[in-house]
Amino acid sequence: MALDYRKCAEEIAANIGGGANVISAAHCATRLRLVIADNSKVNKKALENVDGVKGMFESNGQLQLIIGTGTVNKVFDEFISVTGVQAGTKDDVKAAAAAKQPIWKQMLKTIGDVFVPILPAIVASGLMMGLVEALAKIPGLGFGGSDWFAFLDTVANTAFAYLPVIVAVSAARVFGGNIFLGAVIGLLMIHSAFLNGWNVANTEAINSFFGVTDGIIPKWHLIGNLVTIQRSGYQGHVIPVIIAVFIMCKLEKWLHKHVPEMIDLFVTPLTTVLVTAFATLWIVGPIFSMLETWVLAGAKILVRNPLGACAMGALYPATVVMGLHHMYNVIEAGMLAESGLNTWMPIASAANFAQFGACLAVGLKVRNQKTKSVAIPSSLSAALGITEPAIFGVNMRFFKPFVAGMIGGAVGSLVAAILGFGATAYGVTGIPGYLTVSNPLQYTIVLAIAGGIAFALTWFFWKEETEEGAEPVKAAPAPEVKAEPEIVVPEKTVISCSAGEIKAPVKGKVVSYTEIPDETFAQGILGEGVGIWPEEEVVRAPYDGTISSVAESKHAVGITGPEDMEVLIHVGVDTVNMNGDGFEVLVKDGDEVKLGQPLIKFDRQKIKAAGHPDIVVTLLTNSDDYEDVTINTDN
Amino acid sequence: MKEFKYTITDPIGIHARPAGVLAKLAKSFEGATVFLTKGETTVKASQLMKLMNLGVKAGDEVTIRVEGGDEEAAAAALETFFKENL
Numbered sequence: 035m036a037l038d039y040r041k042c043a044e045e046i047a048a049n050i051g052g053g054a055n056v057i058s059a060a061h062c063a064t065r066l067r068l069v070i071a072d073n074s075k076v077n078k079k080a081l082e083n084v085d086g087v088k089g090m091f092e093s094n095g096q097l098q099l100i101i102g103t104g105t106v107n108k109v110f111d112e113f114i115s116v117t118g119v120q121a122g123t124k125d126d127v128k129a130a131a132a133a134k135q136p137i138w139k140q141m142l143k144t145i146g147d148v149f150v151p152i153l154p155a156i157v158a159s160g161l162m163m164g165l166v167e168a169l170a171k172i173p174g175l176g177f178g179g180s181d182w183f184a185f186l187d188t189v190a191n192t193a194f195a196y197l198p199v200i201v202a203v204s205a206a207r208v209f210g211g212n213i214f215l216g217a218v219i220g221l222l223m224i225h226s227a228f229l230n231g232w233n234v235a236n237t238e239a240i241n242s243f244f245g246v247t248d249g250i251i252p253k254w255h256l257i258g259n260l261v262t263i264q265r266s267g268y269q270g271h272v273i274p275v276i277i278a279v280f281i282m283c284k285l286e287k288w289l290h291k292h293v294p295e296m297i298d299l300f301v302t303p304l305t306t307v308l309v310t311a312f313a314t315l316w317i318v319g320p321i322f323s324m325l326e327t328w329v330l331a332g333a334k335i336l337v338r339n340p341l342g343a344c345a346m347g348a349l350y351p352a353t354v355v356m357g358l359h360h361m362y363n364v365i366e367a368g369m370l371a372e373s374g375l376n377t378w379m380p381i382a383s384a385a386n387f388a389q390f391g392a393c394l395a396v397g398l399k400v401r402n403q404k405t406k407s408v409a410i411p412s413s414l415s416a417a418l419g420i421t422e423p424a425i426f427g428v429n430m431r432f433f434k435p436f437v438a439g440m441i442g443g444a445v446g447s448l449v450a451a452i453l454g455f456g457a458t459a460y461g462v463t464g465i466p467g468y469l470t471v472s473n474p475l476q477y478t479i480v481l482a483i484a485g486g487i488a489f490a491l492t493w494f495f496w497k498e499e500t501e502e503g504a505e506p507v508k509a510a511p512a513p514e515v516k517a518e519p520e521i522v523v524p525e526k527t528v529i530s531c532s533a534g535e536i537k538a539p540v541k542g543k544v545v546s547y548t549e550i551p552d553e554t555f556a557q558g559i560l561g562e563g564v565g566i567w568p569e570e571e572v573v574r575a576p577y578d579g580t581i582s583s584v585a586e587s588k589h590a591v592g593i594t595g596p597e598d599m600e601v602l603i604h605v606g607v608d609t610v611n612m613n614g615d616g617f618e619v620l621v622k623d624g625d626e627v628k629l630g631q632p633l634i635k636f637d638r639q640k641i642k643a644a645g646h647p648d649i650v651v652t653l654l655t656n657s658d659d660y661e662d663v664t665i666n667t668d669n
Numbered sequence: 670m671k672e673f674k675y676t677i678t679d680p681i682g683i684h685a686r687p688a689g690v691l692a693k694l695a696k697s698f699e700g701a702t703v704f705l706t707k708g709e710t711t712v713k714a715s716q717l718m719k720l721m722n723l724g725v726k727a728g729d730e731v732t733i734r735v736e737g738g739d740e741e742a743a744a745a746a747l748e749t750f751f752k753e754n755l
Contacts, residue, residue: 552686560689560717583722590685592718600718602685610684623722655689655717658696 037105042086043112046099049084051075053117061110065569066099073097089569091543100569139433145355146431148205148276150408155200157411157423159193164418166190168466171459194422198223198268198275205276211283215303219278222311228267234323235330235361256316263315264323271357272426274322278314282306322357329358334365340451343381347447347484348440350385354425366460375456375472383419383463383477384446384484390416390464391442391485392435393424395492402498419464432499438491446484453480523630524574528564528652528667531660533597536576537629540650542568544668551647552607560602563653564665573603573634573650575627585610588617591633592655599660604651605634606641616640671744672734675751682726687754692717694750700738703747707731 047053050070057069070076076097081090086109089100101109113119166186170178177183193200199220206216224231229251233239237249244252244265253262268274289302336342353359362378369376390413397409405428412423429436455473462470464481471477528544529536538544543566550556550565575593582600583592589612590604605617616637621627641648657663677683683691695703695714703714707729712719714733725731733751735743 554686554689559693560685582718585684585721586724586726587684590721592721594718602717602721604685610681655692 037086037109039086039105039108039112040116042084042101042109043116045084046081046087046109046113047117049077049080050097053119056117056119059110059113059117059119061101061106066101066106066110066113068097068099070097089567142430142433144208145272145276145426147208148201149426150431151207152200152204153408153412153423153427155193156197157408157415157427159190160415160420160423161411161418162186162190163194164415164420164464164466167462168418168469171462171466171469173469194420195269196224197422198271201272201275202279205279206283209280209283211279211286212303215282215286215306216279218307219282219310219314220275223268223271223275223278223314225267228265231267231269231271234266234326235364261316264319266319266323268319268357271322272422273356274314274318277318278310281313282310285309325356326358326361329353329356330361330364333362337365337378337381337451340448343451344444344448347381347385347388347450348444350382350443350447351389351421351425351429351436351439354421355430363460366457369456370458370460374458376458376460376470377451377454377456379457379460379463379467379470380450380453380455380477380480381443381447383467384450384480385439385443386416386419386421386463387481388442388446388484388488389421389424389429389436389439391488392439392492393428394485395438395489396428396432396435396496399493399496400498405498417464419462419466432496434496435488435492438495439488441491442484442486442488445487446480449483450476450480520632521628521630522574524576526666528566528576529562529601529654529657529663529665531599531654531657531663533599533660534577534595536563536595536599536601536652536654537574538564538566539573539576539603539633539652540566540568541570542566542650544666545649546665546667547651547653550607550649550651552651555604555607555651555653558657561653561655562657562663562665563601563651564667565649565651568638568648568650571636571638572632573605573636575629575631575633576601576603576652578629579627581621581623581625581627581633584619584621584623586614587612588614588619588634589636591619591621593627593633597660598656600655602651602653602655603633604653605636606646606648607651608646609641609644612640612644612646616644670734670736671740672732673744673748674730674732675748675755676730677725677727677755679755680727682729683720683723683731683755685721688717688720690754691750692720694747698735698738698743698746701740701743702736703743704734704736705731706734 050056050068051072055071055075057071060067078090081087081099086101086105087099088102091098166183169175170183199217202216202220203213206213229240229243234251240249240251241247246252251264251266253264255262286302286306289305290298293301333346336346362382366376366378369378393409393413393416397406397413400406400409409428412427416424425436429439453476455471455476457467457470458472459470468474468477524537526538527535528538545565547558547563547565548556554560573591577595579593579595581591582594585591587610589606589609590602592600592602594600618635620632620634627633638648654663692715704711705714705720707723707725710723712723714720733747
């Protein structure tokens, strides 16, 4: 019996005093969360009886309506269209949670959030580009001049050449703006009216592109010499694009709030794009082009001696992050013209190969399957010299691997500078670099040192964190079990004592064990703990432990945890009488379980139909053995 | 050592709640350890999880053994408990 989402949304709206009474609306996996202006207009009795609303309560100033997984989003969409309320994003909630972290961590997390969804595109391109360019460098093969090369190279570098567009779309999604406006900003930054960002230091390219002779990129003089825009694009850039889209999204949201609805559709996007374009090209752009000039000048000085090379090896990945590494080929070309030996390439190679080592270590060590599946191909791409997927998708996100890579790169570069070898061409690093280096043996030593150090440091110092925010992540495959259990790490601690913490096995309203509608439980005969009125139908492990008991009637499970804590999770009261109908046990006696791993699935409708309360009883059965057992309830 | 046998009549058997009560009771005898045997498995009756794990159901015969302390009194109290509750 499918729920009529529209009708449900309309009835909800009618019983809360209409859209005008809603300050903000958002939803989580199961609940519609509303912030209401005037609570007296809310008809709670009627709300509870709305078809599709399974329950309601108020918490933290929010009116929360329990609607259910897979349904709540549809009701929410209808609710938004019925009421015209501006949708609050989960980002707002996330931002509130993230606001506690230091700013640099927030920034790294943001870059990671932007990059993770686009990884398939750049990992594929990175690998293809590495292979194609390597093939092209093989002497005597003639591949570099073939049509196949031209075709494959075009396919391979598409994602990188137009990276700003992909980044902009993803960033708009992360920052909660319109993704199409985000795309416009991304496209603008690589518009064909601008000089390709890869060529900003290339005098010849500048002269031929603009038809000038002085090698200076012309500017648009908008207000004399006061406000000018340099006509260069942002190919290969990442950070300026994210900044631009961030500005855009802030602006767009502000305008949506303040522009009268009648003219919102044309005023808001128009103003958003125009102001963002102006701010980006006038302010953000020049800052980066200044940085580029400085980095280039600094790099030229640094590489003259081994210590400088060492510093450059450390800083190199940071310049990749800033998108400033694209002008380095100018240095390389200069070196080749001067002495025929490109001593820059071993530094770049050491730095890149160190990121490969760090990324590989993450890939081999991490247990989260999703991270693993990103880290392994990203590391391969980095080994071929294309480090963006590894840096943005993996190393920077976890940060320690990135630092490990910087250290590896520094040591590798130092060794390379002391050995004094170089390359006879430019454009490739990593493994394809063998095709151009003057001394393959020394090159091997440098790669081994850089990659090895980064790998070892990452391996020993980086630990996998469980990500906050409880996104479903896959756990490492448990032995013998066919499917990987989906681990969702619970946030709420319901019981704590000297032995440790016990997390909530299900989401829902937590009450003291004394309030459980059953005498035996309420008296604490089975131990102290809590009851949880569930909002979902999966019981999860409240800590890492071992299954010590599974009821034959499938409705209860015991888990032994740290310091011999024994927790009994009993779904519903008197549900033993249901003889397992409506329950599915996912573990067996003696199984090792991880915090958040699903243990029992249960059907709330069936429990209710059988006439039992569906409260999930969670008790520390040997609470007598511990001191200071405290329970945290929602009251 | 004092022991007795009992055949469970309660249809649910020794599940969570009765097990909890039994474990509590078993812990209450000073100096005594209470064991419960079903078939070939013996567990301490004070250990709730182990007790539940036996999966004792109606019709099962269990053996209850008391060791140490006031065995007589403990066994008597336990027997009463079983007759009244299980």
